Amino acid sequence: MTWIWSNLDLIWDRTLDHVLVSVPPIILSFLIAVPLGWVAHRFRLGRGLVLTSVGLLYAVPSLPLFVVLPFIVGTSGRSPLNLIIALTLYGVALMVRVVADGLASVDRDVRQSATAVGFSEGTQFWRVELPLAGPVLLAGLRVVAVSTVSLTTVGAVIGAQSLGSLFTDGFQRGIQAEIIAGIVATVTLALLFDGALVLLGRLLMPWTRATQATGRATRTAVEATA
Amino acid sequence: MTFFIEAMAWLVDPANYVGPNAIGVRVLEHLGFTLLTLFFASVVAVPIGFLIGHTGRGRGLAVGSSGALRAIPTLGLLTLVALSVGIGLTAPYVALTVLAIPPILAGAYTGFEAIDRKTIDAARAVGMSEGQIVRKVELPLGLPLLIGGLRSATLQIVATATLAAYVADFGLGRYLFAGLKTRDYAEMLGGSIVVILLALALEGIFTVLQKLVVPRGVAAGRPTDIRVGSPRPAR
Numbered sequence: 313m314t315w316i317w318s319n320l321d322l323i324w325d326r327t328l329d330h331v332l333v334s335v336p337p338i339i340l341s342f343l344i345a346v347p348l349g350w351v352a353h354r355f356r357l358g359r360g361l362v363l364t365s366v367g368l369l370y371a372v373p374s375l376p377l378f379v380v381l382p383f384i385v386g387t388s389g390r391s392p393l394n395l396i397i398a399l400t401l402y403g404v405a406l407m408v409r410v411v412a413d414g415l416a417s418v419d420r421d422v423r424q425s426a427t428a429v430g431f432s433e434g435t436q437f438w439r440v441e442l443p444l445a446g447p448v449l450l451a452g453l454r455v456v457a458v459s460t461v462s463l464t465t466v467g468a469v470i471g472a473q474s475l476g477s478l479f480t481d482g483f484q485r486g487i488q489a490e491i492i493a494g495i496v497a498t499v500t501l502a503l504l505f506d507g508a509l510v511l512l513g514r515l516l517m518p519w520t521r522a523t524q525a526t527g528r529a530t531r532t533a534v535e536a537t538a
Numbered sequence: 539m540t541f542f543i544e545a546m547a548w549l550v551d552p553a554n555y556v557g558p559n560a561i562g563v564r565v566l567e568h569l570g571f572t573l574l575t576l577f578f579a580s581v582v583a584v585p586i587g588f589l590i591g592h593t594g595r596g597r598g599l600a601v602g603s604s605g606a607l608r609a610i611p612t613l614g615l616l617t618l619v620a621l622s623v624g625i626g627l628t629a630p631y632v633a634l635t636v637l638a639i640p641p642i643l644a645g646a647y648t649g650f651e652a653i654d655r656k657t658i659d660a661a662r663a664v665g666m667s668e669g670q671i672v673r674k675v676e677l678p679l680g681l682p683l684l685i686g687g688l689r690s691a692t693l694q695i696v697a698t699a700t701l702a703a704y705v706a707d708f709g710l711g712r713y714l715f716a717g718l719k720t721r722d723y724a725e726m727l728g729g730s731i732v733v734i735l736l737a738l739a740l741e742g743i744f745t746v747l748q749k750l751v752v753p754r755g756v757a758a759g760r761p762t763d764i765r766v767g768s769p770r771p772a773r
Contacts, residue, residue, distance in 0.1 A: 371693055373700055376700060494611075
């Protein structure tokens with residue numbers, strides 16, 4: 313415990329590093345996954361192609377990717393940018409499937425009604441399909457957020473600073489309190505992000521509160537495969 | 539690009555195929571560790587998952603604990619256990635078994651849950667005992683999703699077993715950490731490529747396996763992807 317009180321500054325700094333690295337991938341992966349998921353949903357050929365490639369991408373282990381990526385994009389292994397790119401790739405790999413499935417879950421009758429009242433394909437996507445797929449997207453994004461926060465720590469072993477640095481440092485110096493502090497801080501951060509996304513979902517999709525049961529069901533389904 | 543050529547040279551260098559640090563030895567270590575961890579985790583997760591799936595009780599608890607476990611950083615768990623039990627393979631086994639339990643558990647109970655209730659009622663109506671229902675109806679029908687859970691667990695273990703080299707002289711992660719320390723980029727990159735290939739190979743095997751275990755009568759109509767909560771319109 314004494315270690316924690318005398319090192320609050322350090323924990324705070326690493327937390328800031330962590331937030332800086334883990335927030336951009338969560339946002340970026342969502343922005344990138346929506347059009348890709350739409351392609352996978354809309355075109356039969358695109359579906360196989362996009363879903364297979366994101367499936368393979370998701371299978372790539374994180375640490376080797378952190379190591380290989382700098383040689384491909386020319387970033388430094390220690391730079392936060394390297395981690396941000398790698399984590400974005402994972403987020404995209406997870407989200408594209410979710411977006412495709414979410415869009416597919418929109419009732420066919422609803423879609424046809426929208427066409428019948430004269431929505432163009434673009435309007436239909438923004439005003440009908442995307443909002444109705446919202447709860448599924450939110451469930452997926454929550455999984456992305458939590459796993460991104462957790463994965464960010466792995467970067468510490470190749471020298472990228474985050475809360476994971478508390479693990480490597482604590483291990484090397486034999487300070488148990490440091491590792492525990494790191495775990496608690498990481499889990500807390502993950503829960504905070506998760507809570508923030510839930511709140512955001514309530515603000516953007518006020519209608520989902522009435523149908524919370526289905527929301528929970530979709531969330532479980534997403535979690536089961538993630 | 540030169541780094542990749544050097545990594546390729548490292549990969550085909552005969553010197554890297556002899557002795558205790560040979561690539562073949564490391565791959566087998568990695569694979570053996572993965573399978574054993576998968577076994578440990580399955581022993582815990584599959585019976586509990588079946589119980590939850592069959593009775594429908596304790597589901598909230600399982601979902602909640604899966605979510606919480608996902609948030610726990612593996613590296614933290616690994617270093618914490620390693621610090622208390624010492625350097626060696628015990629810590630990775632403990633940490634990765636804990637990590638592999640949630641996806642297997644989820645695969646086991648969602649597999650049972652995805653079964654049409656009418657099918658189970660019908661089985662009960664023709665006089666099957668609860669044990670028979672589990673063995674002859676729920677198990678075969680839920681198998682594809684269970685394999686799906688094992689698949690994501692395997693992927694996670696293979697990936698994270700690389701990290702295990704941080705606390706033990708073991709597996710393919712050794713090349714990464716050794717290369718990192720000595721700035722031998724060819725070794726680091728070559729080792730990473732081997733891990734990635736291994737993960738992709740296992741992913742391929744599971745994809746085939748998942749298709750094979752779908753009972754013949756079911757293969758025709760039912761979506762094998764559990765994320766399809768509502769039936770997908772035929773396209």
